[in-house]
Amino acid sequence: xxxxxxxxxxxxxxxxxxxxxxxxxxxxxxxxxxxxxxxxxxxxxxxxxxxxxxxxxxxxxxxxxxxxxxxxxxxxx
Ligand SMILES: [Zn+2]
Numbered sequence: 001x002x003x004x005x006x007x008x009x010x011x012x013x014x015x016x017x018x019x020x021x022x023x024x025x026x027x028x029x030x031x032x033x034x035x036x037x038x039x040x041x042x043x044x045x046x047x048x049x050x051x052x053x054x055x056x057x058x059x060x061x062x063x064x065x066x067x068x069x070x071x072x073x074x075x076x077x
Pocket of ligand 1: 027048049050051059063064065066
């Protein structure tokens with residue numbers, strides 16, 4: 001038998017996981033245009049579908065949001 005507190009914790013966990021999944025659904029990898037700083041468009045790089053655009057204003061994949069969700073060291077404050 002679970003207590004009301006345990007049930008509350010389980011519900012909070014489910015709510016948190018659903019919100020994380022919603023954030024991941026927004027930040028998908030898409031084909032970028034391969035922009036290079038010297039102005040060339042060459043090769044294919046993955047860009048985030050939400051952060052920026054696929055061109056020179058792209059946020060390359062994985063974006064900082066996905067790195068933070070994945071717990072990447074560079075995403076730590
Ligand atoms: Zn993103």
